[in-house]
Amino acid sequence: MEKIDPVFFMERKKVKKITLVPNSFVMITFEEALKISLNQAVTFGIESVSFEEATGRVLAESIKSDMDIPPFNKSAMDGYACRRQDLAHSMQVIEVIRAGIPPVKSISEGTCSQIMTGAIIPDGADTVVKVEDCTGGEADAPIRNKIRFVGEKTGANICYRGEDMKAGEVVLEAGTLLDSRHVPILATVGSVFIKVYRLPSVGVLSTGTELVEPGETPGLSKIRNTNAYQMIAQLGKMGIDCDYYGIAADDEDITRSMISEALENNDILILSGGISMGEFDFVPAVLQSLGIYVAYKQVAIQPGKPTLFGTGQNKFVFGLPGNPISSYFILELLVKPFIYKCMAYDWNPPVLRLRAGERMTRKKSNRLAWMPVRIDQEGLVYQIEYHGSAHIFSLRDADGIIPVPIGKAIIEEGEFVDVRPL
Ligand code: AMP
Ligand code: MG
Numbered sequence: 001m002e003k004i005d006p007v008f009f010m011e012r013k014k015v016k017k018i019t020l021v022p023n024s025f026v027m028i029t030f031e032e033a034l035k036i037s038l039n040q041a042v043t044f045g046i047e048s049v050s051f052e053e054a055t056g057r058v059l060a061e062s063i064k065s066d067m068d069i070p071p072f073n074k075s076a077m078d079g080y081a082c083r084r085q086d087l088a089h090s091m092q093v094i095e096v097i098r099a100g101i102p103p104v105k106s107i108s109e110g111t112c113s114q115i116m117t118g119a120i121i122p123d124g125a126d127t128v129v130k131v132e133d134c135t136g137g138e139a140d141a142p143i144r145n146k147i148r149f150v151g152e153k154t155g156a157n158i159c160y161r162g163e164d165m166k167a168g169e170v171v172l173e174a175g176t177l178l179d180s181r182h183v184p185i186l187a188t189v190g191s192v193f194i195k196v197y198r199l200p201s202v203g204v205l206s207t208g209t210e211l212v213e214p215g216e217t218p219g220l221s222k223i224r225n226t227n228a229y230q231m232i233a234q235l236g237k238m239g240i241d242c243d244y245y246g247i248a249a250d251d252e253d254i255t256r257s258m259i260s261e262a263l264e265n266n267d268i269l270i271l272s273g274g275i276s277m278g279e280f281d282f283v284p285a286v287l288q289s290l291g292i293y294v295a296y297k298q299v300a301i302q303p304g305k306p307t308l309f310g311t312g313q314n315k316f317v318f319g320l321p322g323n324p325i326s327s328y329f330i331l332e333l334l335v336k337p338f339i340y341k342c343m344a345y346d347w348n349p350p351v352l353r354l355r356a357g358e359r360m361t362r363k364k365s366n367r368l369a370w371m372p373v374r375i376d377q378e379g380l381v382y383q384i385e386y387h388g389s390a391h392i393f394s395l396r397d398a399d400g401i402i403p404v405p406i407g408k409a410i411i412e413e414g415e416f417v418d419v420r421p422l
Helices: 006-014 030-040 183-188 227-237 252-265 283-289 324-342
Strands: 046-050 079-082 090-097 111-115 127-130 146-149 170-172 193-197 202-207 243-248 268-272 293-296 308-312 315-320 352-356 368-375 380-383 400-404 416-421
Touching (some): 030 293, 079 090, 170 183, 202 227, 202 252, 227 268, 227 324, 268 324, 283 308, 283 315, 324 368, 368 416
Parallel strands (some): 090 111, 202 268, 268 315, 352 380
Antiparallel strands (some): 079 111, 079 127, 090 146, 308 315, 368 400
């Protein structure tokens, strides 16, 4: 079963003092790969940021409310604040209460105050009747002097002090990944500077002599570098601003010097290409020569078999397959959970459990497969035309991806599938 691995072979010839764990070059399952990487994840300290810049960051403290919310009994309507027991009679309007200006007068029998949404309920009042439900006084006058309730029934239309949150209560737990929904919560409790976990610094590097940058027209035998940019965009969605190091030609010394520079300046390095079985796939050997222990470089996943994870000297390296779909999926499936864990966030990707709208098949079932799918109006799931791991156009129409476990070759029409949105 033990096959001579070209990298192992090269290592023995060129780099003497490297401890090789025999299993590091054996194909492992995706679940094992995920576990190995996640076990290595570390956090990178805590910093204080303004709540305005906190989206995408993970809270390192729990946030408590500094006051009751709402802070006072507040009108939920534009209308008249009065006593419920007076609703059957006409009432004298004694004050106009604006939002932001406290009332001066109390409500007593037969009186009411005109009140605006968000204003303080005056003492003595237990109900606000909507302006639309009232008649009386001089109807055209901007302020009526007398009103009468003509609606059928009314609620109190009062938001009571502390009904949403009491002073001292936790409004956001430590470990929350902050997004736009949390910003108004931080604002309302006055937490303008908050402690969050530092983001790891991430470097991105492409390998391949065949690559040119997207702004260039590829010459014969060349193609445009798409991986680096899709990876930067995927990580950008997580709030990670990557440093891009360019394209390393398939030359051992060039690869070493570019990887070395990127490793020096970053906590995590994400590479694409150069890790499979080709004559010029130097990445694993180069990493090991730089003191990175390669934990695995083959994962039983389709697409994405040539996937590498290594660590050493407080650095972490993911080597993603050169084919763009493979590298897109592996970043989603393996790198993203790792980076989230480095941000102290225990990420559970959302999954939609839906029925297959058609029978789906695959030829081999010795690896866990992930297939791009679309969801129709009825919520049924269909396969997307997919020519293989270089077919980036298949992602354009995909709503998500579904896993097909090892040993399973057929999904029947009507069977439940777990769609992971992209
Ligand atoms: P490799 O993993 O280096 O053997 O590359 C596998 C395939 O992916 C080859 O067809 C490469 O040309 C292609 N490829 C590698 N890197 C990139 C990249 N950055 N952008 C687009 N395609 C790539
Ligand atoms: Mg290559």
